[in-house]
Amino acid sequence: MLLAGTAIGQSNAPRQMKPEDIPPQYRPPHPAAKMVDRYFRIDPKRATEDVNGEDALLRSREFKRIDSTYYVSWLYEGAYKYNHAADYLGFKNAIYPLAHALDLLEKDYDKALRVRTDEVLIYIPVYKLQIDYTLIANYLMNCYSNTDQPDQVFKLLLRAKKYNFQNQYYLDVYDYMAWTVHRNRFFTSTKYRFLRNSIDENEALAMRYLDTAMRVIARNKPLNEKFQPNVERGEKMSVYHYRNMLYSYAFQQDSAEHYFGLMRDAGRLPHNNYATFKAVSGDFKTAEAEYKIASQIDNGDKRLQEWAYYTTILDIYKSKPREGIQLAKDMIKAAGTTPGYGWYNIALARCLLYDGQVTEAQKYIDRAADFKETHIGTTLGQSHYEFSVQLLKLIAKEREWSMQQFEHNNWWYNPAVLFAMSGKVSERYMQQFLIINQFAQNPERDRVIYKLFSNESTVSWDEIWYLIHDYSTQYFVKRFEREAQTDTRKYIRKYFKLFSARLKIKQGKYKEAKNELDALLRTGDIEPEYEKMFTARLYQAEAEVCKELKYTEEQNDWLYKLYMIYPQLVPFSGIPMNMTLHVSGNADNTVVEKLKGCNINWITNSSVPTANAYISFSGTGDKKTITYYVVDRNGNYIVQKQGFSWRKADEAGQSLAYRLFDIGSKMPDGEQ
Structure with a gap:
């Protein structure tokens, strides 16, 4: 989840001070000439030059020529480098000038920084220095955090705590602790x-x-209420922000909802975090709406935009992976190689996998694996990043194996195909072994991964299946059965029940699994638009168990329903889809034979529920085209009418087989 916003503008920056503004007891022991330079040559320019502006570095150099021992000179340099940092090295380079600015500020104005009073005339001369202190410390804290130095973050917070500011300004010390x-x-x-x-x-x-x-806010209230009456309200909102983050992580939904409500009433609702909370609660419709609001108020920070990353997962749940593909591509284009770039490549790879484009997905998985991501302002760290990459690699390997099975209906007695499939199996087990070894050291696996939905999870619930279905089946059956009974999120319980039933199919407990699946079908809390992935996996499980129980007619019905709701999943299910083929035009026999050689059950029996595939050949030479579309039994389009050019018959037949499952179809923007 995201850190509370810390965007800092010019409006709160201290304005020009005069020598007489600082009471004698708070002035630094410098010669009068130096103080005149500070107050009459540096501070007047500071009043008109934004510390976060594009000219901050130039002003820093100018100020240093006048007085290099004045903290303001180093503040401008540090702020410029901080605001222009986009990676580890950038934030590291900003640390020295910011740390030096803080040292100089403490050295010259230590007594002024310690002032606490309810007297306006005493507070006005020193509060500007206190604002500067929190501004510098905030930037420095973020630099330490973004260069993976949490020990330095905490040391800095303890250092700031000793001043006991009556107004926290840019540094809510205990919140950041x-x-x-x-x-x-x-x-x-x-x-x-x-x-x-x-x-x-x-x-x-x-x-x-x-x-x-909260106790500090209450203690400071009498000091601030005379001339800063809104301080208490704002600082409480910051505490509420972190409270709802902790409660969400602990699955204390009611407490989290309470604090989100307080922030909403105050007009301070963190829409991104609230969206994630609602998604974890199973309210995907509200989550999508809140992510949309978050996208509209995006302040352009150079960091991962969580709303975009998680929206692509919701698109997968809605059986619209190509919308997620487009969003991820847009974010990659906008972000360049700044923080978030790696996460967007992960999102793109995931959407491509669920759109059936396995080879294309692998390219983006590798790109994410090779990118050094910088995790800014989010609780999502490197361990989350690496786990997401490795899990997608595992899914890609499983799908590569399934592709061999789909592309060859004689795979089980074809030596060359069996050899290739055995290699894929070895690669898959090696990848599973790698993840499990990494995962065994992760103390969060129980509450972030096995819970299927968590605020700190960066993968979809469906991806977890690929991790667990080959290991300790009985352990996971018991675990998911327990979660289905004890989880307080009523809309999430069905996911645990589905996993339990699917694991029982792997155990050979077909009738028991069938009963559980049938019970899930009768539940009334499946959201038809936002839970298509859940429904599709439920239909797939029904088809699998019916196949084992020899319920052929029922199997055909479930497979047809699966194809109707999420056709891209079918080629990787291991169950041949029933289709009726209609060929027209100057048909190429090699293409048709290659198509028929794929693992699709071509039938003519009208009593069996089938999808109707229409294929038309046209053109000659280098301008040969195949036009195709698929409709259901009522003539409604499942795969829209479109075409592609081809040269090699074998490749065309194989490509056509996938396209009949809406894989490789046109992107939402018309891009092929």
């Missing part, structure tokens, strides 16, 4: 001294920091 602990919750005190020794202990520690933040 809670955030830092939560972001590193899966480590222990052995790695970072500020942590405890388990996830539960770390989450409890983070919540205590938020409790302390």
Whole structure:
């Protein structure tokens, strides 16, 4: 989930100070001439030059020539480098000037930074320095965080805490302590001294920091209410932001909803985080709407836009992977190689896999694996990133195996195909072994992966099946049965039940699995638009179990329904789809034979529910074209009418087979 927004503009920046503004006891022990340079040569320009502006670096050099010991000179350099950083090296380069600015500020104005008062005339001369301190510390904190130095983050927060500011301005110390602990919750005190020794202990520690933040707000209220009456309200919103993050992670839905509600009432609802919370709760419609709002108020930060990443997963749930493909491509184009680029490649690869474009997906999986992602302002870290990449690699290998089965209806007695499939099996098990070994060291697997839906999960629920279906089947049956009974999210329970039933099919408990699947079909909480993936997997499981029980007519019905709702899944299901073939034009026999050689059950029996595939050949020489479309029994399009040019008959027949399952069809923008 995303960190609370920290966009910093010029409006709150301190304005020009005069020598007499700072009471004598708070002035630094510098010669009068130096102080005159600061107050009459540097500060007047600062009043008109935005510290976050494009000229900040030039102003920094100018200010250093006047007085290189004035913290403002280094603040401008650090702010410029921070605002232009887009990777590890960029943020690392911003650390020195920001740290030096903070050192100089503390050295010259330590007493002024410690002032706490309800007297306006005493507070006005020093509050500008306190604002600057929190501004510098905020930038420096983010630099440490973005260069994977959480120990330095915490050290900085402890350093800032000693000043006990009555107004937190840009640095809500205890909130950021809670955030830092939560972001590193899966480590222990052995790695970072500020942590405890388990996830539960770390989450409890983070919540205590938020409790302390509320006490600090109450303690500061009498000092601020005379001349800063809205401080308390804003600082409470920050605490609520992190409270709902912790409650969401802990699956305490009611508590999370309460704090989201308080933020909504105040006009401060974090739409991205709320969308993720609703998705984890199984309310995908609301989640999509909230992600859309988040996209419209995107402030253009150079970091992962979570709304885009997770919207592509919702597109997969809706059986619209090509919409996710287009969104991911748009984000890649907009982001370039800035933070988020790797995540968007993961999203694109996932959508391509669910659109059946396995070879194309592999290209983007490899691109994501080779990219050094920088994780900015989010609890999603490198371990989440690597797991997502490795899991997609596993799915790609499973689908490569299924492709051999789909492309050769005689695969089970074809030595060359069997040899290729055995190689794919070996690669798949090697990939599973790699993930399991990595995963065994992950203390979050119980609450982030096996829960199927989690705030910190970066994969879809369907992807988890590829991870677990070959391992410890009885263990997972018991686990998912327990989750189906105890999970408080009523719309999520059916997913655990589906996994349990599918695992029982693998165990050979076909009748028991059939009963559970039939019960799921009778449930009234399947959302028809946003849970097409769930429905498709349910139909697929019904077809699989009916095949084993020799319920041929029922199997045909379920397979037909699966094709109707999510045709791209069928070639990888291992069950031949019933189709009726209609060929017209100057048909190429080699193409047709290659098509018929794929694992599709071509039938003419009108009593069997089938999809009707229409294929037309036209053209000659280098301008040969195949036009195709597929309709259901009522004449409604399942695959829209379109065509493609071809030269090699074998490749054309194979490509056509996939296209009849809406794989490789036109993109939403017309791109092929």
